[in-house]
Amino acid sequence: xxxxxxxxxxxxxxxxxxxxxxxxxxxxxxxxxxxxxxxxxxxxxxxxxxxxxxxxxxxxxxxxxxxxxxxxxxxxxxxxxxxxxxxxxxxxxxxxxxxxxxxxxxxxxxxxxxxxxxxxxxxxxxxxxxxxxxxxxxxxxxxxxxxxxxxxxxxxxxxxxxxxxxxxxxxxxxxxxxxxxxxxxxxxxxxxxxxxxxxxxxxxxxxxxxxxxxxxxxxxxxxxxxxxxxxxxxxxxxxxxxxxxxxxxxxxxxxxxxxxxxxxxxxxxxxxxxxxxxxxxxxxxxxxxxxxxxxxxxxxxxxxxxxxxxxxxxxxxxxxxxxxxxxxxxxxxxxxxxxxxxxxxxxxxxxxxxxxxxxxxxxxxxxxxxxxxxxxxxxx
Amino acid sequence: xxxxxxxxxxxxxxxxxxxxxxxxxxxxxxxxxxxxxxxxxxxxxxxxxxxxxxxxxxxxxxxxxxxxxxxxxxxxxxxxxxxxxxxxxxxxxxxxxxxxxxxxxxxxxxxxxxxxxxxxxxxxxxxxxxxxxxxxxxxxxxxxxxxxxxxxxxxxxxxxxxxxxxxxxxxxxxxxxxxxxxxxxxxxxxxxxxxxxxxxxxxxxxxxxxxxxxxxxxxxxxxxxxxxxxxxxxxxxxxxxxxxxxxxxxxxxxxxxxxxxxxxxxxxxxxxxxxxxxxxxxxxxxxxxxxxxxxxxxxxxxxxxxxxxxxxxxxxxxxxxxxxxxxxxxxxxxxxxxxxxxxxxxxxxxxxxxxxxxxxxxx
Numbered sequence: 001x002x003x004x005x006x007x008x009x010x011x012x013x014x015x016x017x018x019x020x021x022x023x024x025x026x027x028x029x030x031x032x033x034x035x036x037x038x039x040x041x042x043x044x045x046x047x048x049x050x051x052x053x054x055x056x057x058x059x060x061x062x063x064x065x066x067x068x069x070x071x072x073x074x075x076x077x078x079x080x081x082x083x084x085x086x087x088x089x090x091x092x093x094x095x096x097x098x099x100x101x102x103x104x105x106x107x108x109x110x111x112x113x114x115x116x117x118x119x120x121x122x123x124x125x126x127x128x129x130x131x132x133x134x135x136x137x138x139x140x141x142x143x144x145x146x147x148x149x150x151x152x153x154x155x156x157x158x159x160x161x162x163x164x165x166x167x168x169x170x171x172x173x174x175x176x177x178x179x180x181x182x183x184x185x186x187x188x189x190x191x192x193x194x195x196x197x198x199x200x201x202x203x204x205x206x207x208x209x210x211x212x213x214x215x216x217x218x219x220x221x222x223x224x225x226x227x228x229x230x231x232x233x234x235x236x237x238x239x240x241x242x243x244x245x246x247x248x249x250x251x252x253x254x255x256x257x258x259x260x261x262x263x264x265x266x267x268x269x270x271x272x273x274x275x276x277x278x279x280x281x282x283x284x285x286x287x288x289x290x291x292x293x294x295x296x297x298x299x300x301x302x303x304x305x306x307x308x309x310x311x312x313x314x315x316x317x318x319x320x321x322x323x324x325x326x327x328x329x330x331x332x333x334x335x336x337x338x339x340x341x342x343x344x345x346x347x348x349x350x351x352x353x354x355x356x357x358x359x360x361x362x363x364x365x366x367x368x369x370x371x372x373x374x375x376x377x378x379x380x
Numbered sequence: 381x382x383x384x385x386x387x388x389x390x391x392x393x394x395x396x397x398x399x400x401x402x403x404x405x406x407x408x409x410x411x412x413x414x415x416x417x418x419x420x421x422x423x424x425x426x427x428x429x430x431x432x433x434x435x436x437x438x439x440x441x442x443x444x445x446x447x448x449x450x451x452x453x454x455x456x457x458x459x460x461x462x463x464x465x466x467x468x469x470x471x472x473x474x475x476x477x478x479x480x481x482x483x484x485x486x487x488x489x490x491x492x493x494x495x496x497x498x499x500x501x502x503x504x505x506x507x508x509x510x511x512x513x514x515x516x517x518x519x520x521x522x523x524x525x526x527x528x529x530x531x532x533x534x535x536x537x538x539x540x541x542x543x544x545x546x547x548x549x550x551x552x553x554x555x556x557x558x559x560x561x562x563x564x565x566x567x568x569x570x571x572x573x574x575x576x577x578x579x580x581x582x583x584x585x586x587x588x589x590x591x592x593x594x595x596x597x598x599x600x601x602x603x604x605x606x607x608x609x610x611x612x613x614x615x616x617x618x619x620x621x622x623x624x625x626x627x628x629x630x631x632x633x634x635x636x637x638x639x640x641x642x643x644x645x646x647x648x649x650x651x652x653x654x655x656x657x658x659x660x661x662x663x664x665x666x667x668x669x670x671x672x673x674x675x676x677x678x679x680x681x682x683x684x685x686x687x688x689x690x691x692x693x694x695x696x697x698x699x700x701x702x703x704x705x706x707x708x709x710x711x712x713x714x715x716x717x718x719x720x721x722x723x724x725x726x727x728x729x730x731x732x733x734x735x736x737x738x739x740x741x742x743x
Contacts, residue, residue: 010566031567140735141619163561163593167410170556197607204600204619208648210561211593218586262737269646338730354726357711357740364639366739367730369705 007116008159012125015202018180019166021125026055040087043077074100079111089121096130096148128206133265136371153307161213168199244272247331252292255337256299262368263335276303277311279318319355333364407517410556415592421521421560426455429487438484443473470496475507485517492526492544524592559596621649625708629665633672641679653681656691696732706737
């Protein structure tokens with residue numbers, strides 16, 4: 001069997017429902033069809049939007065799969081049917097969607113991986129608030145913990161990320177005219193994401209993320225060995241300086257998830273290597289109470305899902321073991337979580353943060369923010 | 381931490397009322413921003429005109445580009461067009477005719493066009509200002525290559541310079557700005573306005589695309605800041621990374637500032653170097669401080685000299701009021717002032733930083 005060339009993924013990125021992602025995706029699909037390409041719709045969520053529905057006219061739709069879950073029927077994308085039909089291009093709406101239990105895969109983006117592996121090009125849509133590494137900032141700004149997330153590496157693997165822009169004012173007008181949601185749903189939306197200041201922040205984040213995605217793809221263009229040269233304005237650190245290596249300390253604390261996201265985001269922007277480790281007396285974490293052990297394993301697993309290499313370090317002294325590992329592995333930068341308030345008063349002896357800061361003499365140490373605190377965007 | 385609302389003085393309130401009245405009278409300006417010719421700006425502008433016309437707004441086309449496609453032709457046929465005039469072989473927008481017709485909304489393409497010598501305004505974007513002042517709303521489109529302040533950067537990428545430009549301040553004055561973003565590879569791009577500037581290879585177009593997205597993000601950020609200011613809300617969060625490097629006379633400033641610069645560049649964020657003024661300072665320390673500040677200036681950082689009794693509180697207060705997302709501190713600050721304070725100062729800084737990352741640099 002000849003090697004299948006992986007399909008190309010195009011993501012239409014927006015910052016809220018109703019900015020026109022699906023519409024623009026369908027326009028592109030129609031244009032591709034006009035050019036004679038074999039295009040099908042794998043999944044489409046009409047939301048009752050007439051303009052968008054009109055844009056699907058003439059495009060072949062692969063019927064959805066009905067799934068029986070606890071006596072109710074749910075409809076999901078029929079990945080097997082699409083693979084069987086094997087079009088050149090497949091349109092898949094709502095990339096971050098979580099499949100109903102009982103589906104072959106947990107997430108729609110995993111279904112899309114299968115299509116791409118089979119050499120099918122995919123056009124898809126998502127909003128910025130679904131990007132994993134921004135999850136805490138989104139929570140901080142909107143007060144909403146987004147559950148359906150896309151790991152950053154999935155977006156990085158896309159061939160194109162396209163910003164679908166609409167001004168917040170125009171979006172609010174559309175919402176008021178009932179273009180986006182039904183009246184009842186619109187009212188609810190206005191209370192959540194759809195406050196103008198929130199929309200402005202989300203939009204700025206989407207613009208900056210798209211700019212970043214455009215920038216990291218610039219390496220792909222020219223000859224092999226091409227490296228982008230960022231605009232260094234200071235000569236103290238040469239442009240070809242030593243590459244960064246980031247080490248994240250994972251603990252049973254819930255803040256570990258936040259730390260992993262933030263560490264990975266910084267590593268991605270600095271194009272640095274990234275590791276996550278935990279320190280335990282036993283290499284199988286056997287010394288920890290079972291709840292802590294499960295929490296650590298969950299966090300390490302979360303890190304691996306974000307494509308971070310993980311390790312369990314065996315040692316009694318957390319700071320000493322961590323810093324030794326860091327020195328041996330050329331780590332330039334350690335990420336620690338903020339201590340819990342109960343861990344603050346350190347009258348005798350130093351806190352973990354201080355121990356690490358003192359022993360990691362030639363490394364930077366970041367104590368990551370707790371972005372759980374909601375900010376005050378609205379006028380009081 | 382609840383936001384602190386500052387009571388405004390009567391003068392400030394009067395000024396605000398005046399500004400609001402002027403604003404109410406003025407037309408609204410909306411600009412579609414593209415990274416190259418042929419990405420679909422003109423189409424988006426005319427299509428918005430068509431939709432508004434269909435919703436009952438009084439829309440006219442004041443100026444369109446000479447080069448059209450069948451799709452654009454179709455849109456133009458659906459709208460009332462005020463013809464361009466020709467003066468000394470140069471096409472100009474007929475501003476007097478538009479003012480006389482006084483529509484609700486006027487569509488104006490080709491913002492950067494110069495008017496012939498002897499015209500009331502030197503450039504078309506100034507004609508647009510006149511329309512706005514007359515209470516006519518304007519929808520327009522512009523390509524970043526025509527933004528005056530971007531000339532050098534665009535030249536470094538494309539090797540080309542344009543003669544006629546629009547100042548960045550005009551873009552900032554827009555009520556709404558929309559980025560028209562589509563990679564040149566997309567088929568839809570080729571179908572709207574013809575083809576994207578085919579002379580530029582993909583790498584160059586990609587760099588221009590990045591500039592357009594970041595420019596739009598900056599304009600949006602200004603709008604957000606002014607919204608927060610108008611409503612008396614402190615900016616306690618960041619849509620954009622803002623790095624604050626804290627220096628002292630004895631701090632090893634160079635690596636911290638260099639790292640701050642590099643991180644800010646990679647995140648396309650802001651770099652601020654902050655110093656809390658110390659009461660008694662030796663001549664040696666003063667000289668060391670000057671060295672650190674000049675390193676900061678060389679790195680193009682924004683320098684903030686802060687005053688306050690308690691340096692840590694002063695830094696934290698500034699950081700929380702200015703949307704700082706990362707604080708960089710050196711070990712050395714411990715020897716400077718932390719020893720005078722009760723408790724461990726690093727813990728105090730971290731505890732107070734709360735929703736800001738703290739990065740500690742080795743000495």
